[in-house]
Amino acid sequence: MVNPQDWLEFGQKFHGHKCPAMPMGLRVGAAAMNKLGVDRAKDGQIVAFVDLGEDHCATCYADGLQVIMGTTFGKGNIKKTHKGKWAVTVVNKATGKAVRVTPTAEAMLANKQTDFFKEYREKGIPASKVPNGVVDPLINKVMNAPEGMLVKISDVFDYKLEPHKDSFAGFVCEECGEMTVEEYGRLKNGKHVCI
Structure with a gap:
């Protein structure tokens, strides 16, 4: 069983500030991994499709999902679906099995009614400037809430991933001199150039 508490300190260092959302990602990621019976990805064993959008709270x-599950931008096994939601679908590539986990609406709404949001974040104060006395109780609440009150976990279901191979082919752009992956290049006046 994956224990999100084991990842909290590292998660906060990785993330850069204390807030309730990163720990929520730890809890959701742990719930998904435990339901699927998978370990943290060392390579691309699992893929996370995160329904987050852009520029919202x-x-x-x-970051909590990345930390606990090992799904990272660098490995390419975390993808945003741009739906403006906090759900994640986690797929075990070896089995084609998946699970969808989301924080409960009640938990998210309760967080948004706290001083952390009302008195600080909604007024434009960066999370790193919120006093520990305000944010620490909220983090403790997220980390210690019973799983059933904090997250909704789907049944395991089949998920077909489209196969793809990593590209190792590249070239030096004849205009800017930067290394470019082959698929992202083009021919321009007979020269190999980047986009």
Whole structure:
């Protein structure tokens, strides 16, 4: 069983500030991994499809997912679906099995009614400037709430991933001199150039 508490300190260092959203990502990621019976990805064993959008509150949640599940931008096994939601679908590539986990609406609404949001974040104060006395109780609440009150976990279901191979082919752009992956290049007046 994956224990999100084991990842909280590292998650906060990785993320850069204390807030309730990153720990929510830890809890959601742990719930998904435990339901699927998978370990943290060392390579691309699992893929996370995160329904976050752009420029809305609590996107810090994705860092919690990355930390606990090992789904990272660098490995390419975390993808945003741009739906403006905090759900994640986690797929075990070896089995084609998946699970969808989301924080409960009640938990998210309760977080948004706290001083952390009302007196600080909604007024434009960066999370790193919120006093520990305000944010620490909220983090403790997220980390210690019973799983059933905090997250909704779907049944395991089949998920077909489209196969793809990593590209190792590249070239040096004849205009800017930067290394470019082959698929992202083009021919321009007989020269190999980047886009």
